[in-house]
Amino acid sequence: MFRETPFEFLADFAEAADVEGNELRGIFDARFATAFDIAGTGPVFLCSQQDAEAILTSGMTLRIRGKEYGVASVEPDGVMATIRLQEV
């Protein structure tokens, strides 16, 4: 049986992002993506829903790996939240 919780996963792989002065820990991913046959990346930040709700709302900015992103949407699933980002 798979016994790990998402929070153990975060403890191993999360990195810190700065959300307008507050630290938010999560997993950053910006893999290759396309829309209308135009190439780019689809940056997302996966963190606990509880942390996201305490710190984030749409329209805020998040700085990670030296780049600033706007929060396009926060998509909770009951445990985790996927934060969709766009370059500012």
Add this chain to the structure above:
Amino acid sequence: MAHLHRQIVEAVASALTGLPTSGPRVYSNRRHPMQDAHLPGLRIFLGSETAEPITVSADTILERDLSLIVEACAKASTDVDQVLDAMSLEVESALADGVTVSGKRVQTLYSGMEMELDESLEKPVGVKRMTFSCVFRAAAMTPDTLI
């Protein structure tokens, strides 16, 4: 000579090269996703075509109505729709008088557009898909020569 379809596409590509927003980024043979270096840019595709015979002789002459699609493509942090609007203004103006193919004028009549925006990438992207109607005549036996 190449088929008139290719000649018309190349004439349209030539007419659209060097516009203020898209500059040299005009593509009529794209097989791969556009990268940032290709944007803002224009893609040219053939759409559908209908043809009707206008003679009943042995050398049938066809009147052909070719649908040509020009896609304005852009990625921008802000106002991507305004970039696309500027591009379509430039494209429609450049094609308003038609294009020249083998010394003859082919009309490129604007017949409509669809616009789509997407916010799933690192910056908003959009495509404005303009359709132009090109009516021309050619003999059925020689689809590479305008009449």
